[in-house]
Amino acid sequence: MSTPASTSSSPLPRLDLVSRVDQTGVEERVARFCKRSIKKASKMQALKLALGMIDLTTLEGQDTPGKVRQLCQKAIHLHDSIPGLPHVAAVCVYPVMVGVARKALDDQGLAGEIKVASVATAFPSGMSPLHIKLEETKIAVAEGADEIDMVISRGAFLRGDYGYVFDEIAAVRDACGEAHLKVILETGELGTLDQVRRASVLAMHAGADFIKTSTGKIQPAATMPVTLVMLQAIRDHYYETGRQVGMKPAGGISKAKxxxxxxxxxxxxxxxxxxxxxxxxxxxxxxxxxxxxxxxKQQTGVYQSADYFSKD
Amino acid sequence: MADLKDKNTRLAVGKTYKLYIDGKFPRTESGRYYPLHNKDEIIANVCLGSRKDTREAVVAARKAFAGWSGTSAYLRGQILYRIAEMLEGRSEQFVAELVKQGLTKAKARTEVAVSIDRLVYYAGWTDKFQQVFSSVNPVSSAHFNFTVPEPTGVVTIIAPEESGLLGLVSNIAAAIAGGNTCVALASYSMPLSAISFTEVLHAADVPAGVVNVLTGSRAELTEQFAAHMDVNAIVYCDGDAAVDREIQLHAANNIKRVVRRTGIDWSTEKGQGPYFIRDTQEFKTTWHPVGG
Known part of the structure; x- marks a missing residue:
């Protein structure tokens, strides 16, 4: 198996040299994004684009194979009475459910189109020994996961043990093989936007294909200021290295607006x-x-009720 | 500092009349207003509520429904009674406001007094109408079969144009007494008491979203009130045949219940009754197996 890690990973950067974040500036910038007027055709395009970008997620202790199959069914058939809807990008499940999701999607002939993402590395806390995290990652990939959502060790990061966090991400990156790696920073536990920026830089240098805000298990989850800081880090990383890294805000984004x-x-x-x-x-x-x-609503002009749309 | 007794130096602080959505008093998101006249004088700038205000209000009402329909009937009665108490304490303000909108003093006093009594009336019915409208049904199988009323959900109310306070209060009280949440459109020509009434609701511990009140154009908002898929019933009080037809057409989208209350003199006993509560109830029949 090829190891893209060796190409995408670069040495641990000096995190003390990472530029500081102007929190007030970020908040003001975010406030402006919320005032843009998106009308008619643009809105429709944005709604469909957003739909196609969803990682349809179920990460609960009460998940069952039936629930996961239902989620996959929803991923494929979002709302068949509206023609021309895109399907979601991926379904996101726990490692033990990867096989179920894989089969449900393969049976429908949608293997390449809807990805299977699996959280791994002792999600959501990340409080397990490294070899177990690696084993878990390998199992999820072997079961058929196209993407791995790992969590970083926030405890190690916060106490300044950047080398450990860096090596851990790089090791998981290797364990992923062909699978894409999303690195969850769990920004709700990092405290400041400066830390978010540092963690983003660290994760990208260690080989992340995506950086992701949150597990969804901690409040606050994704916020616009945090996401903006991460997007800026991605931009600067691109200018610096020429490598394009993806972004995934997660948790708390439930409204189209x-x-x-x-x-x-x-x-x-x-x-x-x-x-x-x-x-x-x-x-x-x-x-x-x-x-x-x-x-x-855009198509009929009438505001809709949740009663007429499938729940999961 | 100005001498408070001297009317020449004391500048009156006028009230800005806003909407009542989700327990808050926002201005209309549209930023539009219409002037309210009494003869030649402009007495207020009133919010010209919009489609989006309606949407926000329905979302709030839907969110509040589970909680409000789940409270005990007894508590709902207490809260309705509390509204009456609060209104009683502020009756002079309401009389003055109705006079400002063109009523005679005597008429205004009656309107406020009957409004208070009507709230007490429905407060009494909250835990009794179920017994009146429920039934045990004879069936020829080993089942205990019974039918009970349950609130239908979110009710939109196009309140009577000619009765600014009493008409609104009568319709809101009947809807929420039965456990529904509602979005009401106030009288266009007499909207002030409707908005002041929401302050009374606010002070009476009516949970946020249970009652939402908009002001604005009927021509513009009727379609929204009737067409919204998340609305379960619409109450229409004005009796215009063309509007009635429009409401029915839009209501057919999700088979909304359409309730018409036209030609009712709200100041009489004809303007109240348990049947007003029943209008926005659904009936659920249960077949419960019994031994034998």
Whole structure:
């Protein structure tokens, strides 16, 4: 198996030299993104784009194979009465559910089109020994995961043990083989935007294909300021190394309006090249329905009710 | 500092009349207003509520429904009674406001007094109408078969144009007494008391979103009130045949219940009754197996 890690990973950068974040400036910038007026055709395009960027997620202790099959069914058939809807980018499940999701999608002949993403590395806390995390990653990949969502060791990061976190990400990157690696920073536990920026730089240098805000298990999850800081880090990383890294805000994005504001922010920070499911994802479960309801509203002119859309 | 007794130096602080959505008092998102006249004088700039205000209000009402329909009937009665108490305490303000909108003092007093009594009336019915409308049904199998009313959900109310306070209060009280949440459109020509009434609701511990009140154009908002898929019933009080037809057409989208309350003199006993509650109830029949 080839190891893209060796090509995508670079030495641990001096994190003390990473530029500081102007929090007030970030908040003001974000406030502006929320005031853009997106009308009619553009709105419709944004709604469909957002729909195609969703990692339809179920990460609960009560998940069953039946629930995961149902999620896959939803991923394939979002709302068949509206023709021309895109399908979601991926389904995101726990490692033990990867096989179920893989089979459900393969049976429908959608293997390449809808990816299977698996969280791994002792999600959500990451509090396990490295060899277990690596083993878990390998199992998820062997079961058929196209993408791995790993969590970083926040404890090690916060105490300044950047080398450990860096090596861990690089090791998981190797364990992933062909699978894409998304690195969850869990920004709700990092405290400041400066730390978010440092963690982003670290993860990208260690070989992340995507950086992701949150597990969804900690509040606050994804926020626009945090996402903007990460997008800026991606931009600067691209200028520095020429390598394009994807972004995935996750947790708390459940309304179409908010999703469109994220897309505005993406467009104005990273540009058109990132405006595709290959480079931007929403980690969400209830967002899909709200997007569909808004698309239906755009088409019929009538505000919709959740009663007429499948729950999961 | 100005001498408070001297009307020449004391500048009156006028009230800005806003909307009532989700327990808050926002201005209309559209930024549009219409002037309200009493003869030649402009007495207020009133929000010209929009489609999006309606959407926000319905979202709030939907969110509040589970909680409000789940509270005990007894508590709902207490809260309705509390609204009456609060209104009683502020009756002079409401009389003055109705006079400002063109009513005679005597008429205004009656309107406020009947509004208070109507709230007490429905407060009494909250835990009794179920018993009146429920039934045990004879069936020829080993089942205990019974039917009970349940609130239908979100009710939109196009309140009577000619009765600014009483008409609104009568319709809101009947809807929420039965456990529904509602979005009401106030009288276009007499909107002030409707907005002041929401302050009374706010002070009476009515949970946010249970009652939402908009002001604005009927021509513009009727379609929204009737067409919204997340609305379960619409109450229409004005009796215009063309509007009635429009409402029915839009209501057919999701088979909304259309309730018409036209030609009712709200100041009489004809303007109240348990049937007003029943109008926005669904009936659920249960077949419960019994031994034998």
């Amino acid at each position: 908010l999703a469109i504001q994220y897309l505005v922010m993406l467009r104005e920070t990273l540009g058109q090249a990132w405006m595709a499911p290959e480079w931007f994802r929403f980690g969400a479960s209830s967002l899909a329905n709200d997007l569909i309801m808004q698309i239906q």
